[in-house]
Amino acid sequence: MDMNTPLTTNKMAKDSAKRMTFLIGFSAAMAGLLFGLDIGVIAGALPFITIEFELTTQLQEWVVSSMMLGAAFGALSNGWLSFYLGRKYSLLAGALFFIISCFGSALAANVEILLVWRVILGFAVGIASYTAPLYLSEMAPENIRGKMIAAYQLLVTIGILVAFLSDTYFSYTGDWRMMLGIISVPAIILFIVVIFLPNSPRWLASKGRLNETQKVLASIRSDPQKIQQEFNDIKDSLQEKQQGWTLFKANKNVRRTVYLGMALQAMQQFTGMNIIMYYAPKIFSLAGFESTQQQMVATIIVGLTFVLATFIAIFTVDKLGRKPILKVGFGIMALGTLILGVCLQLIENGNPSSITSYAAVGMAIMCIGGYAMSAAPVVWILCSEIQPLKSRDFGVTCSTATNWISNMIIGATFLTLLSHIGVAQTFWLYTGMNVLFIFIVIFFVPETKNISLERIEKNLMLGKKLRHIGDVD
Template identity: 55%
Template sequence: MTSSTHTAEKTRGTAVFTCILAALAGLMFGLDIGVISGATHFIQEEFQISDRVIEWIVSSMMLGAALGALGAGWMSAALGRKRSLILGAILFVLGSVLCGFAWSPNSLIVGRFILGLAIGIASFTAPLYLAEVAPEQIRGSMISLYQLMITVGILAAFLSDTAFSYSGAWRWMLGIIAIPGVLFLIGVLVLPDSPRWLIMKGRKQQALEVLRKLRGNEEAIIQQEIRDIEEQLRIPQRGWHLFKENSNFRRSVGLGVLLQIVQQFTGMNVVMYYAPRIFEGMGYDTQAQMWFTAAVGLTNVLATFIAIFLVDRWGRKPILYTGFVVMAIGMGVVGTMMNMGTLSHGQQIFTVAMLLIFIVGFAMSAGPLIWTLCSEVQPLKGRDFGIGCSTFTNWIANMIVGATFLTLLNVIGNAATFWLYGALNAFFILLVFWLVPETKGTTLEQIERNLMSGKPLRDIGQ
């Protein structure tokens, strides 16, 4: 092996290691989303609280995430991507410890809110950092790794909850994620600053040094990347002004907001937050509830690979059509089975299988593709603003779903609640037909030209 080859492999290894460390933010994100699911039953027993208080404990995290995401754009620009991730990691640890030692429902809500702030910061900053430090040839896979790490984190949280459920140790369920939080914090401390952020701050020499560590001694490639960054930074972000002045941009922002509402009202996060309660409604005992919840997490991880494999083969709309049909059928059948009352063992297994099929439908379609479309339909000058609006909407819609599910179960019943979500998924098929463009194989520049020329939203990918 020549010295130049060895240096290139070492540099590539450094870049991949840097990206993997940053992608661990997705793992923390997934842990915090999944961990509450197995704890709610035991929390409710210890504090003797109502379903309404449980809803607030669950949804307070999403309120924090909405506010964290809202401030993350300013923070990542002012403090830098690395320092923002450090702050997010510190909040992960503080929130986890507070949840583990919570002495009242209110203290638990505060701890969950702090975790939400951490998630909001990480969900904005980590993909941005990855896009800016990853070499071009592995950028897509590294950003996909972040999305995959979220699902792995959810699965790990479900498995951890299952292990602690035998003793009912809900404090350990919530507090133990402080350990990976500390490890994540230590890892983030050794990350380099983003070259793009350094150039934004006039620190070009430091940006060159970082790129040499990440790209090797290919000076021509490094200098070209510096020029590309400087050229892109000359295009000002005029999101708010463009939103006020241009009705076509308002259409793309509106589509991004609508898509995030659609994603949340599929009912996926209802399953993620309340899976044991759902399995209780099917007639299962506590241990079975926890193991089936872990099966939900595993299905979510595996089905995500379907989207990664198919998105550039089938296109966005065919996958969304397939996903929403599967989700509508899955929710509809689950509701029908629950309407039958006491189920036989075989009927219980069939109902669980239909819920897992619903998970497959989401993970292969609306889960990853909504985020892809929200970034693709925004014009360059307003991209930060448009994605910021859709991200904020995602967390608010997420909070609404989390804060209403148990109320729906208590007011209209298990069967009607699942029928409602099934009907929503059927309606979303029509929204995809009416409004969503097919962007497969179309450049972002062509999508922007079509949008700004006034073409119907469903045609801007042509």
């Protein structure tokens, strides 16, 4: 067959688009892996850091939460960086900060220096958590957009699991420096891969670079008719003259969706699930598992659950939708934290038993499963979908910064809550939060499956209620 026939040309275009989509997905996956590694690694490293630097409870909380402080600054700064330099170069900057801060943390001579490097590491995490979902939402076809962003979250969970496994391996020698330093390897890989990525077509269009927009669309889509339609939709969304903070101040519809994104990210954190990640050994010691090896094995089981449950989101988020998954997930977390609190209360009251201890671990695992299949991936999906193009950088900046500020709050207060209001009461507080979140999802969160970003934006600007901005009609 002649190599220039339409059939052959079409096949070549499809193959090229698949390769580029794979590369985009791989780079986002590496960003997610790094995100997860840095969340999970501190759980195993903290006990050994505490011994070496003789940390107080407050300093332990700061070692955990300092990364979230840096992540909040990273997310805020990346709004500017992503707006002016684009998603690609934001990811490059994030990868570079990852590499530098991993080495710095591993070589820290005292807790003060470690805290500085943890803040810088958080800065890199903030950039990655902001840019990767946003980049995917702007590059992925609408019918698999949710699946691709959920796959990014899957790599976050795999990163957490790998960190737990790595921590367990190095726990036998207590080498917390290797726990922190080995994360530089995937950071180097991310830096190399991102060099070969294209810029987001929507970012290019927002800068008036329409010829480049068409070229990028042609490299990631294979159907000429769909390429032209998507290009036209992107141009139409550029008609709004204001943007960013100016548009936020001037347009109440934009304010509504920015506030919704911030609320969703706060909800994700105040489920309390990241507490189980950061303080897993501590929680399992409260449940009656005394040895470091027992605590680390239980922690690995939690990480494995996180990975496996994320597959539920990947295979259902574009079929069942975002809202049903969120409602089920918050319900599971509410029930899990309720029973976990009861188990820990029984143990604290002097009624320990192997059944109660294993039930506590089971409830922690159930909580993580509910989180992994719902709020962990779906909140990032929604926050990258609901913001209009002209205020997307600003909106995602606000929501991502809210995530990390909320994350910092729960990381810096958990041990204090345990000592002031009690172990069981702390988890029951999270139970009440999760019940509240179910009602917020019902009355305010839209269903966005299989809807183009431009259609969501149009519905928003028409003044539809937030829960209806994903409607087709």
